[in-house]
Amino acid sequence: MRKAVIKVSAQSESELYYYEGSIMKKGKEFSIEYPNQLRFLQLETDNRTTEAQLKLLKLDYRAALRAYSQKVLELTELKHKLSREQSRKAVSDYDEGNRREAVMELSKKIEGFVMPVPPDWLRYETEKDMLELRLQNNKRLNASLLIWQALDAKN
Structure with a gap:
């Protein structure tokens, strides 16, 4: 000027x-x-708090996802075991009794299995985006x- x-x-x-x-x-x-x-x-602006929140959010989501996957895998394994026991041919009466007992036990476990709710991916993405936006706005x-x-x- x-x-x-x-x-x-x-x-x-x-x-x-x-x-x-x-x-x-x-x-x-x-x-x-x-x-x-x-x-x-x-x-x-001191972004350490926001950066820590973002890291914790990611860790929590991954942990929830692993826990959910573990439960789904557990149910899948129970169903496979039940299928194997149901299709197995018994050699003796004793073996047949054990097979029937295993089928009943596995059926009860599957019936009482509480399927977990999967982690809310949309909520996670929204919270992550908000924290990342807060970091960008401070610059x-x-x-x-x-x-x-x-x-x-x-x-």
């Missing part, structure tokens, strides 16, 4: 730190008249600047 700046005004959603002369001040809005040199900044200055500039007497 070739002409002298008469006034600089700024508004921000978060705290801005600025200098008036050699004094550092802070605020969400400021107005400085006839600034010789204007320096202002927005302190970087830029969010301010509106209005600069008043003096006009030449000739123009």
